[in-house]
Amino acid sequence: MKRKITLKDIARELDVSISTVSKALKNSREISKDTKDKVKAFAKLYSYKPNIIALSLKQRRTKNIGVIIPDIVHHFFTTVFRGIELYADAKGYNVIACVSDESFDKEVINMELLANGSIDGFIMALSAETQLKNDVNHLKEITNQGMPLVLFDRITDEIICDKVILNDFEASYGAVKKLIDNGRKRIALITTESYFNVSEKRAQGYYKALKDHDLELDEDLILRLPYQFENETKSETFFKSNKIDAVLCVNEIFAVRAMKTAQKNGLKIPEDISFIGFTDGILSKLATPTLTSLAQHGEKMGKMAAKMLIEKIERDDDAAVEETFRTEIIEATLIERESTIN
Amino acid sequence: MKRKITLKDIARELDVSISTVSKALKNSREISKDTKDKVKAFAKLYSYKPNIIALSLKQRRTKNIGVIIPDIVHHFFTTVFRGIELYADAKGYNVIACVSDESFDKEVINMELLANGSIDGFIMALSAETQLKNDVNHLKEITNQGMPLVLFDRITDEIICDKVILNDFEASYGAVKKLIDNGRKRIALITTESYFNVSEKRAQGYYKALKDHDLELDEDLILRLPYQFENETKSETFFKSNKIDAVLCVNEIFAVRAMKTAQKNGLKIPEDISFIGFTDGILSKLATPTLTSLAQHGEKMGKMAAKMLIEKIERDDDAAVEETFRTEIIEATLIERESTIN
DNA sequence: TATTAACACGAAACCGTTTTCGTTGTTAGT
DNA sequence: ACTAACAACGAAAACGGTTTCGTGTTAATA
Known part of the structure; x- marks a missing residue:
């Protein structure tokens, strides 16, 4: 890489000191207009730019x-x-x-x-x-x-x-409440393994909403999937063996996948079963049907x-x-x- | 931010020169085992790490x-x-x-x-x-x-x-050829405005494939959408007014959107109309129906x-x-x- | 005329390294 | 006893800037 022009170069060329050049470029009042003009012109001509690394070292930032x-x-x-x-x-x-x-x-x-x-x-x-x-x-x-x-x-x-x-807890609570208000009774939760901070809080919101509306918490309605799951068999049986009428998913990928398997099992969305997912991404907008989702405003x-x-x-x-x-x-x-x- | 320990600090503390410390840490043979041990122990104790910025300045990289x-x-x-x-x-x-x-x-x-x-x-x-x-x-x-x-x-x-x-040209050519081999005759192209280098090359592949298989190039079958388009009316009329039986799209978003409007217009995929899109992303895998796509191997x-x-x-x-x-x-x-x- | 202030500039330290080139003190060789 | 070689270390320059603190010159003031 070609060496870039430095203060030293300018100083040598213009026969002044490095300090003078530095000050001139920063418009210091210590320097006469004449020298300033000279230095600035020269700097512009050779498109001088201060070296960021040197600056970082000096300024410690x-x-x-x-x-x-x-x-x-x-x-x-x-x-x-x-x-x-x-x-x-x-x-x-x-x-x-x-x-x-x-x-x-x-x-x-x-x-x-x-x-x-x-x-x-x-x-x-x-x-x-x-x-x-x-x-x-x-x-x-x-x-x-x-x-x-x-x-x-x-x-x-x-x-x-x-x-x-x-506000994971509240968002989750609100989503479940909405499902309940729509008349849903058997609301499932599809989430990740529980060591995820956010998943856990979303689950808490789900529990609380059920409880506040006198719905029983049924462990069979909770499906915990590995974070990067590829195989659908677990969710296949999930939909077959439970009479689920709504699902909250902790992310849109889980939601869209779940919608697909639900549809495959003959369920109509949203007539038979509703879906809400976290993450309002492109998938939510373009899935079939389009997915009601919780925008996280990333x-x-x-x-x-x-x-x-x-x-x-x-x-x-x-x-x-x-x-x-x-x-x-x-x-x-x-x-x-x-x-x-x- | 707390000042981190430097060579100078170590040198002062151990009553040797900065150069000695530097050399000791790099295992230089100039330094006696005794001093090396002393320096290394001290450095480890205070978890000395060389300052990257100073290094960058010195090494000019x-x-x-x-x-x-x-x-x-x-x-x-x-x-x-x-x-x-x-x-x-x-x-x-x-x-x-x-x-x-x-x-x-x-x-x-x-x-x-x-x-x-x-x-x-x-x-x-x-x-x-x-x-x-x-x-x-x-x-x-x-x-x-x-x-x-x-x-x-x-x-x-x-x-x-x-x-x-x-290999945009060839990929596009191959995709269109596949559609033709499947018996499709009226193959559309949904692309961006033409100043995009890649879109242009993909269009060229499309042209060439048609030509090589004696299909007429019909300008009505080419839909140019703004890069970030939101409104679907253009593609609505596109599907209504042309008897299209296959579509190649330069990205998966165009493809999935197009599939949706096609379906809305009563077309069955893939029976009535086939779709292929560039970009093998999450959308392709989870769209309904899933989308045949050209993986770009990003x-x-x-x-x-x-x-x-x-x-x-x-x-x-x-x-x-x-x-x-x-x-x-x-x-x-x-x-x-x-x-x-x- | 001597003092002083303003002006315009330069020397040098500093940021934290690496590296070259001495400079010691010791040991071996003749 | 004198030189050569070597081991172990330090001084200083360099990377490319900023900034403090002189310093020399000129002009204004007492």
């Missing part, structure tokens, strides 16, 4: 933020990422993206890699494995170093830091996370203001489509 | 690669990104992700921002606006500086650099792009080897599902 997400080929995370990138970009920050691939080890490695100067702060959602092991020492180390951290969606109570989450969540992080980063520069941590809650909204009756 | 994609909430780009991240990570590189949002200006700004030392090379796909304006001076500047660049999917002939693309493409870029970066370090540029072609594969007849 990189204007980079690290984002670690479990999966990138995933609608929700993708929209969050978009929000982060949008906000960060507007504030002059770059985003370094790492994918943990739901793996604990990758998460740890990536964090350590980035923590040594590459970034000014982290935004992340815990990997599945991390949640399963419930081991968050790597996060503790980061926060102990005083590195700003914002957790979103897949959070943990073990770490004290800024967080942004969905972009909003991402923007919020980025905002919180950058505020913390830039506050750190100031004197020792009292540290405070917030948890922001994004409210899901129910988007009604064909899979439920209005 | 950042181990970062910049990725600029038009859209992140988009299955194909997302899979490519995943491939890039996977490969880069394995090689010890970080990925700085920027989203151009299909905007020329954002693309330019982001590139300039990153080009000043933050990264060792670029991987990108052109934004829609850039393709429309056909202005790639910002890319020229980058390559003129000797910064390695790999273009994927949305490429341009104006820039000489490494590229990785799909992850493979991403890995390839990352491989090419990193090879170039690391070759740059060596002496002036003769510069050569490659264009790698990824072959699409047809995944047959319910929307076509076997």
